[in-house]
Amino acid sequence: MTSAQMLTLQIGPMAHGGHCIARHEGRVVFVRHAVPGETVRAAVTEGGEGAKFWRADVVEVLRPSDHRRRHVWKQADALRAHELGRVPVGGADYGHITDAHQRRLKGHVFRDALARIGGIDLADMRLPGLPADGELHVEPVEPISPGGLHWRTRVSFGVTGSGGLGMKPFRSHDLVELRSMPLAVEALGESTLFSWDFQHATTVDVVAPGGAGPLALIVHVEVTEGEEADSAVAELTERLRRQAGQASGVQSITLALRHAPPASTARPPGSAGGSRAAVARRSGRRGKALGTPTPTRVEYRCIVGERTVREPLPSGFAAPEGQRESVQIAPEGFWQIHRGAPRALVSAAVEMSQVAPGDSAADLYAGAGLFTAWLAGSVGSAGHVLSVEAAGVSHEAAVELFQGVSHVHPVGQPVERTLQRLTEMPGRPRLVLLDPPRAGAGQRVIAGLDAVAPEQILYVSCDPASFARDAKQLLSLGWRLRRLRVLDMYPNTHHMESVALFTH
Numbered sequence: 007m008t009s010a011q012m013l014t015l016q017i018g019p020m021a022h023g024g025h026c027i028a029r030h031e032g033r034v035v036f037v038r039h040a041v042p043g044e045t046v047r048a049a050v051t052e053g054g055e056g057a058k059f060w061r062a063d064v065v066e067v068l069r070p071s072d073h074r075r076r077h078v079w080k081q082a083d084a085l086r087a088h089e090l091g092r093v094p095v096g097g098a099d100y101g102h103i104t105d106a107h108q109r110r111l112k113g114h115v116f117r118d119a120l121a122r123i124g125g126i127d128l129a130d131m132r133l134p135g136l137p138a139d140g141e142l143h144v145e146p147v148e149p150i151s152p153g154g155l156h157w158r159t160r161v162s163f164g165v166t167g168s169g170g171l172g173m174k175p176f177r178s179h180d181l182v183e184l185r186s187m188p189l190a191v192e193a194l195g196e197s198t199l200f201s202w203d204f205q206h207a208t209t210v211d212v213v214a215p216g217g218a219g220p221l222a223l224i225v226h227v228e229v230t231e232g233e234e235a236d237s238a239v240a241e242l243t244e245r246l247r248r249q250a251g252q253a254s255g256v257q258s259i260t261l262a263l264r265h266a267p268p269a270s271t272a273r274p275p276g277s278a279g280g281s282r283a284a285v286a287r288r289s290g291r292r293g294k295a296l297g298t299p300t301p302t303r304v305e306y307r308c309i310v311g312e313r314t315v316r317e318p319l320p321s322g323f324a325a326p327e328g329q330r331e332s333v334q335i336a337p338e339g340f341w342q343i344h345r346g347a348p349r350a351l352v353s354a355a356v357e358m359s360q361v362a363p364g365d366s367a368a369d370l371y372a373g374a375g376l377f378t379a380w381l382a383g384s385v386g387s388a389g390h391v392l393s394v395e396a397a398g399v400s401h402e403a404a405v406e407l408f409q410g411v412s413h414v415h416p417v418g419q420p421v422e423r424t425l426q427r428l429t430e431m432p433g434r435p436r437l438v439l440l441d442p443p444r445a446g447a448g449q450r451v452i453a454g455l456d457a458v459a460p461e462q463i464l465y466v467s468c469d470p471a472s473f474a475r476d477a478k479q480l481l482s483l484g485w486r487l488r489r490l491r492v493l494d495m496y497p498n499t500h501h502m503e504s505v506a507l508f509t510h
């Protein structure tokens with residue numbers, strides 16, 4: 007970083023993805039760790055004469071924004087890292103911005119994505135709850151902790167050369183060893199995990215069920231066949247058991263043994279952290295699309311405690327008679343990562359949509375059945391709920407949760423292959439709720455939903471860009487955006503969650 011080209015930049019608006027836009031001699035520079043309106047010195051991290059745009063990272067703030075604060079996480083603080091000749095870890099790219107201003111900027115980013123990608127101007131929509139100028143108020147999610155800390159119930163770490171937990175800087179494969187992870191719930195900081203030796207593992211996923219300890223771990227190991235590999239796994243197992251046995255704050259450890267073909271090169275350590283690869287593992291996608299070797303088989307082996315965790319369903323919402331109060335799910339299955347997200351999302355769905363006893367409804371990309379549980383209670387035993395989820399572990403959790411609830415029909419298939427089933431539901435569906443992964447639903451699914459013609463579509467999204475693209479298609483098919491709420495479900499990061507209601 008010390009030999010990097012330095013630029014003095016006037017910082018323009020925040021863009022989607024966590025960087026601000028600036029210009030240097032006419033060329034666009036995406037600048038990380040800045041705040042709109044500032045003047046900064048920034049080190050060029052990617053660029054070159056022929057490049058269409060450059061990337062840069064702030065190393066000194068010449069004229070700070072009133073909304074700048076000391077970064078909430080030392081190891082992710084770009085200014086401090088530069089002083090120490092290091093690089094900041096990723097994962098908290100808004101941590102230097104005050105809480106309220108983070109939300110303001112996310113509102114601008116969301117509105118901009120809708121306009122640019124979806125051709126949707128919120129000022130034209132006159133949506134209830136939105137001011138006439140289309141300004142979006144991004145809502146904080148409870149429980150709110152000052153500084154936006156301690157909300158993550160799931161974190162993926164890489165394993166450093168010395169066996170510690172690490173994370174990568176932005177667009178880098180080099181792991182930085184961590185001493186803490188303040189965005190995670192308190193149970194992680196109270197555990198002994200940052201002093202464990204994970205040598206021989208590639209990644210470690212940490213899960214705090216219900217937002218509290220004790221923690222469940224999934225320890226990923228690449229194995230090739232042979233005696234040497236067997237003894238390395240045996241040694242790792244012994245070591246993990248020993249560390250867990252010492253008042254560690256850990257309830258369970260599952261090894262995820264990836265039996266890769268011998269010729270393949272190992273995935274770079276840490277490449278799974280909160281990343282596409284981690285999402286892909288949970289959603290069952292793998293291999294080529296991610297640029298990683300295709301594993302032949304993943305074997306899950308529980309070596310400490312129980313294989314599954316219990317995630318409490320939010321209380322106070324409709325639920326079918328006799329349904330359990332928590333979901334039992336393998337820790338690699340999908341569950342919302344903000345500890346307040348299950349309640350915030352179901353509350354938003356209840357407030358924004360209408361379902362009544364006897365209705366038909368569908369929950370697409372349903373995970374373990376968070377929204378299905380509320381729908382099942384709302385439509386009652388005279389109703390019908392289709393709950394569609396592609397990933398095996400999450401679908402199995404839903405099957406277990408809705409055992410004996412005869413009006414819920416969990417389907418363990420990709421949504422794309424289930425569109426026909428939607429047309430066969432009894433009566434016209436009152437509501438189709440969809441909560442796809444970051445890539446969004448896509449053209450084929452949106453066209454399929456339109457053909458099903460439900461009364462309402464409630465679209466829950468974690469990506470403004472894919473939502474804007476899908477919303478554009480819905481609008482072109484005659485649907486109208488009726489309500490929109492954006493939730494700050496990932497404080498100190500550029501991510502956000504939206505819930506949107508469409509009707510004809």
Ligand SMILES: C[S@@+](CC[C@H](N)C(=O)[O-])C[C@H]1O[C@@H](n2cnc3c(N)ncnc32)[C@H](O)[C@@H]1O
Nearest residue numbers: 289340371372373376395396397420421441443
């Ligand atoms: C954002 S999560 C939402 C889960 C659930 N609604 C919840 O709130 O817990 C998206 C889910 O979609 C699943 N998924 C991804 N692609 C899918 C597809 N093509 N068909 C069905 N499910 C899919 C993932 O496994 C994941 O569980």
